[in-house]
Amino acid sequence: MEIAVDMQTRISKLSERYLQELRKYYYVTPTSYLELLNTFQKLVSDRIKMIDDIISRYETGVNKILTTEQQV
Numbered sequence: 001m002e003i004a005v006d007m008q009t010r011i012s013k014l015s016e017r018y019l020q021e022l023r024k025y026y027y028v029t030p031t032s033y034l035e036l037l038n039t040f041q042k043l044v045s046d047r048i049k050m051i052d053d054i055i056s057r058y059e060t061g062v063n064k065i066l067t068t069e070q071q072v
Helices: 002-022 030-071
Strands: none
Touching (some): 002 030
16 A cells, blocks of 8 residues: 555656646546556566466476486
């Protein structure tokens, strides 16, 4: 929950700066937060898949080494 509060505070400050420098308004809507959460969820899912692939390759390599050791 603290992260959401921190994000809101930072976005508010940045949108004030945006208004002062470019004279344009930037609105943060609930949809913006949902998009952020969806993006974060996708990044986490991609990272989990990548780690699972690395673990799988490692396990395959270890199994091949053990199989080769038994054959020799």
